Structure formats: C-alpha cells, structure tokens
Amino acid sequence: xxxxxxxxxxxxxxxxxxxxxxxxxxxxxxxxxxxxxxxxxxxxxxxxxxxxxxxxxxxxxxxxxxxxxxxxxxxxxxxxxxxxxxxxxxxxxxxxxxxxxxxxxxxxxxxxxxxxxxxx
Amino acid sequence: xxxxxxxxxxxxxxxxxxxxxxxxxxxxxxxxxxxxxxxxxxxxxxxxxxxxxxxxxxxxxxxxxxxxxxxxxxxxxxxxxxxxxxxxxxxxxxxxxxxxxxxxxxxxxxxxxxxxxxxxxxxxxxxxxxxxxxxxxxxxxxxxxxxxxxxxxxxxxxxxxxxxxxxxxxxxxxxxxxxxxxxxxxxxxxxxxxxxxxxxxxxxxxxxxxxxxxxxxxxxxxxxxxxxxxxxxxxxxxxxxxxxxxxxxxxxxxxxxxxxxxxxxxxxxxxxxxxxxxxxxxxxxxxxxxxxxxxxxxxxxxxxxxxxxxxxxxxxxxxxxxxxxxxxxxxxxxxxxxxxxxxxxxxxxxxxxxxxxxxxxxxxxxxxxxxxxxxxxxxxxxxxxxxxxxxxxxxxxxxxxxxxxxxxxxxxxxxxxxxxxxxxxxxxxxxxxxxxxxxxxxxxxxxxxxxxxxxxxxxxxxxxxxxxxxxxxxxxxxxxxxxxxxxxxxxxxxxxxxxxxxxxxxxxxxxxxxxxxxxxxxxxxxxxxxxxxxxxxxxxxxxxxxxxxxxxxxxxxxxxxxxxxxxxxxxxxxxxxxxxxxxxxxxxxxxxxxxxxxxxxxxxxxxxxxxxxxxxxxxxxxxxxxxxxxxxxx
Numbered sequence: 001x002x003x004x005x006x007x008x009x010x011x012x013x014x015x016x017x018x019x020x021x022x023x024x025x026x027x028x029x030x031x032x033x034x035x036x037x038x039x040x041x042x043x044x045x046x047x048x049x050x051x052x053x054x055x056x057x058x059x060x061x062x063x064x065x066x067x068x069x070x071x072x073x074x075x076x077x078x079x080x081x082x083x084x085x086x087x088x089x090x091x092x093x094x095x096x097x098x099x100x101x102x103x104x105x106x107x108x109x110x111x112x113x114x115x116x117x118x119x120x
Numbered sequence: 121x122x123x124x125x126x127x128x129x130x131x132x133x134x135x136x137x138x139x140x141x142x143x144x145x146x147x148x149x150x151x152x153x154x155x156x157x158x159x160x161x162x163x164x165x166x167x168x169x170x171x172x173x174x175x176x177x178x179x180x181x182x183x184x185x186x187x188x189x190x191x192x193x194x195x196x197x198x199x200x201x202x203x204x205x206x207x208x209x210x211x212x213x214x215x216x217x218x219x220x221x222x223x224x225x226x227x228x229x230x231x232x233x234x235x236x237x238x239x240x241x242x243x244x245x246x247x248x249x250x251x252x253x254x255x256x257x258x259x260x261x262x263x264x265x266x267x268x269x270x271x272x273x274x275x276x277x278x279x280x281x282x283x284x285x286x287x288x289x290x291x292x293x294x295x296x297x298x299x300x301x302x303x304x305x306x307x308x309x310x311x312x313x314x315x316x317x318x319x320x321x322x323x324x325x326x327x328x329x330x331x332x333x334x335x336x337x338x339x340x341x342x343x344x345x346x347x348x349x350x351x352x353x354x355x356x357x358x359x360x361x362x363x364x365x366x367x368x369x370x371x372x373x374x375x376x377x378x379x380x381x382x383x384x385x386x387x388x389x390x391x392x393x394x395x396x397x398x399x400x401x402x403x404x405x406x407x408x409x410x411x412x413x414x415x416x417x418x419x420x421x422x423x424x425x426x427x428x429x430x431x432x433x434x435x436x437x438x439x440x441x442x443x444x445x446x447x448x449x450x451x452x453x454x455x456x457x458x459x460x461x462x463x464x465x466x467x468x469x470x471x472x473x474x475x476x477x478x479x480x481x482x483x484x485x486x487x488x489x490x491x492x493x494x495x496x497x498x499x500x501x502x503x504x505x506x507x508x509x510x511x512x513x514x515x516x517x518x519x520x521x522x523x524x525x526x527x528x529x530x531x532x533x534x535x536x537x538x539x540x541x542x543x544x545x546x547x548x549x550x551x552x553x554x555x556x557x558x559x560x561x562x563x564x565x566x567x568x569x570x571x572x573x574x575x576x577x578x579x580x581x582x583x584x585x586x587x588x589x590x591x592x593x594x595x596x597x598x599x600x601x602x603x604x605x606x607x608x609x610x611x612x613x614x615x616x617x618x619x620x621x622x623x624x625x626x627x628x629x630x631x632x633x634x635x636x637x638x639x640x641x642x643x644x645x646x647x648x649x650x651x652x653x654x655x656x657x658x659x660x661x662x663x664x665x666x667x668x669x670x671x672x673x674x675x676x677x678x679x680x681x682x683x684x685x686x687x688x689x690x691x692x693x694x695x696x697x698x699x700x701x702x703x704x705x706x707x708x709x710x711x712x713x714x715x716x717x718x719x720x721x722x723x724x725x726x727x728x729x730x731x732x733x734x735x736x737x738x739x740x741x742x743x744x745x746x747x748x749x750x751x752x753x754x
Contacts, residue, residue: 020546
C-alpha cells in the first residue's frame with residue numbers, strides 16, 4: 001500500500017485529499033507546514049508527496065530545494081497543488097521530481113488519476 | 121575792564137574745553153550746552169578781579185551742612201566761585217536742566233563736595249544736602265556693573281581729567297546713564313584747589329543708541345537668516361537658520377510639524393514631523409513621527425492667529441495631560457508655538473522647546489514671528505516637494521499592492537472553492553460509496569466553506585462601498601453596552617480559543633453610532649486579535665470617556681505591530697509582515713482594518729494603533745458622544 005504525504009495548511013483541503021486517497025487504498029499521512037512535511041518525509045519515506053506550494057513559513061519551493069539536496073528523498077515524486085495563477089508550472093520545471101501541477105479548485109477525479117499515474 | 125583772578129580764568133578756560141568737548145555731541149544736545157557754557161562764562165566774567173571784594177564768611181554761601189568746616193581750611197578766595205554759582209542758580213537752572221547738565225565743585229584733598237547744581241536732584245534722585253553730607257553717595261550710586269571701572273578711573277584722575285560714561289542707580293531702582301568729566305582748577309599759588317565736574321544725563325541718547333543697535337542687529341540677523349533660508353536645501357536647513365536667532369541660543373529642540381491637510385473649516389486629524397533639530401544626539405529623534413490631534417488635543421492648543429509661549433508646560437492649563445507627558449519625555453519645560461501660514465493657508469506649526477521655564481516679551485515673539493513668516497513659504501515648498509515624492513512612491517506602492525492584492529484575492533477565493541468543488545465531486549464519485557456520516561461531514565464542510573466565501577465577498581463589497589462612499593450608515597444614540605451586546609454572540613463565537621474580557625465603565629455616556637456597523641468593527645478587531653495572538657491568551661475590550669468622544673480599546677497579547685507599520689496597516693490590501701507570528705497566524709488578505717477605518721471614520725470617529733512596546737497590540741477607536749450626553753446639553 002503506497003504511502004502519500006499531504007502537505008497543506010488548509011485543514012479542509014488536507015481532509016479532502018486524505019479521505020479520497022484513503023478510500024482508494026492509499027496510506028495517507030498529513031503535514032500542515034513545509035517544515036513538518038520535510039521531517040515526516042525523512043521519517044516515513046512516502047511514495048508520493050502532494051504539496052501546496054503557498055505555505056506560511058517555509059515556502060513549498062524551499063521544500064523542493066531541500067528534497068533535491070537530500071539523496072534519501074530527492075527522487076520522491078511530487079504533485080503540486082496551487083491556488084496561485086502565477087508561474088508555478090514554469091518554475092516547477094526546475095524540479096525533475098515534480099510530476100504534475102494541479103490548479104485549485106480541482107476535480108477529485110483529476111486528483112485520483114494524477115496520483116495513480118504518478119505511482120505507476 | 122576788570123582783571124580776572126587766576127581762579128576765574130581757569131574756570132573760564134575749562135568752560136572753553138567743555139565747549140570743545142561739546143562738539144562731539146549731537147546738535148540738539150550741543151546747542152543748550154553751548155548756551156549754558158556761554159551764560160556761565162558771562163557770569164564768571166562779571167566777577168570782580170579782586171578776591172578781597174568777596175565775602176569771607178563761609179556761612180553766607182555755605183551750600184550745605186558741614187561745608188563751613190571745609191572753608192576753614194581752604195584759601196579765603198576759594199568760596200567765590202561756589203557763591204557765584206549759587207547766586208546764579210536760578211538764572212542757569214532752565215538752561216542746565218534742559219540739557220540735564222550737572223555742574224559740581226569738589227575739594228581734591230578731602231573729597232568734600234563744595235557745590236553741586238540743582239539738576240543733580242533730578243538726575244540722581246537724591247537731595248543735594250545728602251551729597252554734601254556724604255560725598256560717598258556719588259560713588260555708591262554707580263551701577264554695580266560699572267562700579268569697579270569708574271572707581272578706578274576716579275582714583276586715577278583724582279586731580280581731574282576723568283572722562284567716563286557710566287550708569288547710576290537711583291533710589292527708586294531706575295538706571296540712568298551719565299557722561300561725566302572733571303577738570304582741575306588752580307588757585308593763585310598754582311596749586312590745584314578745586315576739581316570742577318560736569319555730568320550729563322545721556323540716558324535717552326543711550327537708549328536710542330541701544331534701540332538702534334538692537335534694530336541694526338535684528339536687521340542684520342534677519343538678512344543673514346533670509347539668505348540662509350533662501351539657500352536652504354532641506355527643511356532642516358530652514359530650521360537651523362531660524363534656530364540661529366540669538367534669542368534661541370538656549371533652545372533644546374525645534375520641530376516643523378505639517379498637518380495632514382490645510383486647516384480651514386475642518387481641523388486636521390494628525391501632524392507629521394517634517395524636520396527635527398535637537399541640541400544633543402542622545403534624545404530621541406522625532407523625524408517622520410506622526411501625531412494624532414485626538415490624542416494630544418492639539419486642536420485646542422494650536423492657534424492660527426498668533427504665536428504664543430507656554431512658559432511652563434507643567435502648569436499651563438491649555439495643555440492636555442497627554443501632551444504634557446509627551447513633552448516631559450524630552451525634558452521640555454517651556455514651548456514656543458508658531459503657526460506656519462503661507463498664501464493664507466495654515467498648514468503647520470513650528471515649535472521651539474526649552475529645558476527651563478522661559479519668558480519672552482511680546483516684541484521678541486513678534487519679531488520672531490516675522491522671521492518665521494518669511495520661512496513659512498520655504499518650508500511649504502519643501503513640504504510640497506516631499507509630499508510629491510511620497511505620493512509618487514505611494515502610487516508605485518499602491519500599484520504593487522493592488523497587483524499583490526489581486527493575486528491574494530484570487531488565492532483567497534480559490535481556497536474555499538477548492539473545498540466546495542472538491543467535496544462536491546467527492547460525493548459525486550461513482551467508485552466510492554460514502555457512509556452517511558461521511559456524507560454529512562462533507563456537506564457541512566461545503567457549507568462552512570461557502571460561508572467563508574460569502575464573508576470574503578461581503579468584505580470586498582463593504583470596502584468597495586466605503587471607497588465609493590455608498591455604504592449605508594444609520595447612526596442611533598445609545599449606550600456602548602447595547603452595541604457590544606449586539607456583537608456579543610459573534611464575539612463569543614470568535615474567541616472560543618481565547619479569553620474575552622469586556623470591561624465597560626457604568627457611567628459611559630451614550631454614543632451616536634450605527635450599532636450594526638460598530639458591532640462589525642468590534643468583530644473585525646477581535647477576529648484580527650484571535651488570528652495573531654496565542655491560544656488561551658486574553659483579548660480585552662475596554663472603553664473610557666475622552667472629552668467629547670468615547671474611546672474603545674481592543675487589546676491582545678499577540679506579537680504586536682512594528683512601529684513603522686502602524687499607519688499602513690489601515691490601508692486596504694496591506695498585511696503586516698509579522699515575523700514573530702507562527703505560520704498559521706498569517707492569514708487573510710488585510711481587508712479587516714481597512715474596513716474598520718472606513719466604518720469608524722464614516723461615523724465621525726478615528727482609529728489608531730497605540731504606541732506601546734511590543735508584544736501586544738491595542739487598537740483604539742473613538743465614537744462621538746450623543747447630543748443628550750454632551751456637557752451643557754439640556
């Protein structure tokens with residue numbers, strides 16, 4: 001059973017991802033900041049990370065940079081979730097492990113399909 | 121033609137010298153003196169050439185008590201001059217009085233005063249008899265500051281040749297200027313037997329000279345200051361030029377305050393410090409500070425009409441407690457205030473601070489006011505220049521803020537929308553059969569997020585209506601308690617994780633305000649407080665009466681707002697960068713305070729953040745007192 005780490009500061013969006021992925025057989029762990037997410041990643045070595053890029057405190061981009069510098073987690077695939085219309089997609093190209101960028105609000109069907117594809 | 125005795129010849133010769141000396145005088149002073157000299161000469165020319173013809177008896181002409189004993193030891197002829205002078209006093213009086221000239225005769229050996237003319241009494245304010253009795257009076261009357269110099273000269277010229285200008289103090293305490301000269305007079309044996317003296321009251325002349333000198337000094341001073349103001353490159357230069365006036369040598373601080381709007385029908389709400397000078401680098405600089413009129417009751421203190429001096433800030437009743445305490449921080453004991461007016465527009469104040477109680481004549485203040493008026497235009501230009509630069513920067517910043525706001529608002533709208541759409545599509549999914557509890561939970565979440573979205577849109581609409589001035593406000597007169605009760609349910613819901621304390625004094629007057637809108641302000645402020653302060657800490661709402669307004673304070677124990685952010689947080693789209701806040705504490709798009717400001721101001725109140733050391737924030741706002749609670753209202 002693959003483990004998915006959801007890093008998201010909005011409690012309801014975290015819940016949204018968690019209930020849907022759990023219902024489809026994934027093991028979901030949650031973090032509400034990049035700092036706690038990084039710690040959880042190093043500890044649990046998840047198969048996939050769902051990352052909200054705009055986080056208070058340490059930004060999602062810094063988390064991606066930290067992952068790239070840590071051989072233990074540098075290849076873990078990441079799906080970015082963002083409500084921002086800024087150049088998230090363009091900036092994400094700098095990180096090879098970012099497999100997809102989902103723009104909020106997104107369809108749950110899209111989320112499930114993206115996760116499945118990433119874990120194939 | 122009679123032969124004249126050597127004594128009379130000598131006196132005549134001295135009179136001639138006196139005539140030459142009078143050449144130095146102003147024409148209007150010289151003329152009567154010349155006349156007096158001529159008359160005196162005529163009197164003396166008329167004296168007999170033989171000493172024998174003159175009475176020998178001292179008592180016949182003795183001018184004062186004690187004089188008889190003196191005559192006993194001097195030559196027999198010696199009394200004739202004094203006697204002649206005595207006899208001619210009435211004739212001479214109008215002349216010498218008109219030029220305030222005193223003539224006297226002294227015995228050089230004994231220092232006894234043998235004769236002094238009547239004008240002495242008028243100038244010295246003492247009787248001639250008192251001088252005859254006690255010649256020391258002549259020295260005792262000298263002004264303390266001139267005493268040493270004059271006594272030294274008198275000693276050096278004991279035998280004549282004394283020529284000094286000095287001040288005397290009369291018994292009533294007034295000060296007069298005397299110009300005095302003495303001449304030796306030789307007896308037949310060639311010895312100096314008399315010292316003749318002339319003293320003239322030159323007080324008026326001296327005063328005129330002093331006034332002229334003061335006028336010249338001031339003219340020069342004004343000229344120098346005008347040039348400095350003309351060459352000034354910064355408001356500080358202007359301030360330094362003004363402060364260089366001699367009368368401000370002991371100033372401890374000087375500031376230029378600029379109102380946020382020209383003061384005409386409506387008073388400004390605050391003033392900013394455009395320039396600040398202080399006599400030491402240790403005390404705090406006020407440059408860039410901003411002061412609310414509300415807080416210091418400036419509207420009562422500042423006057424457009426005239427400059428005025430507060431001689432002692434500790435006791436002056438015009439000062440409100442807040443202003444007094446504020447001034448005490450800089451050890452200011454007295455304060456000079458000048459309105460800055462240019463083109464009939466009253467735009468600011470100049471303040472000069474002193475560490476000691478100060479008194480100043482109306483003329484001095486008037487003079488300085490003229491200089492300030494000259495500077496007012498220059499200061500105004502600097503202010504305009506600065507305002508323009510600031511406006512440009514602010515426009516750039518506003519543009520940047522608006523762009524950021526659009527990005528933020530998009531983010532803020534998409535976040536609840538993500539939950540709404542997400543849970544809706546979750547419920548619609550074909551591959552999962554959700555149990556009824558989960559279904560209910562998802563629908564409740566959708567409901568909550570839809571409420572958040574509604575609130576956000578309401579805020580945006582309020583802000584838009586406030587900016588366009590179309591927000592409907594219905595003020596009612598009622599106690600603050602009633603307004604707080606209106607907001608109570610909302611306030612309690614907001615502070616479930618905090619300790620809400622409401623302390624309202626029982627004797628608060630009624631306020632005139634829209635209860636719904638003030639409830640909204642309170643809810644916004646409390647909501648902000650909960651966002652920024654640690655869970656479990658206290659959030660306080662308190663109120664107090666401040667002259668004609670009621671002030672409401674909302675205090676929290678959050679990280680506080682940096683000093684430089686305190687005005688800006690009320691601008692729409694602004695959100696303070698609170699470096700001390702933990703991640704989940706930075707929320708919202710910064711509309712709350714902008715809305716509060718708009719709502720409070722629309723009801724005739726003001727809102728500000730209290731200057732206090734961080735952490736902790738107190739946001740205060742005022743509401744006007746209702747008509748029936750105002751002092752004097754029936």
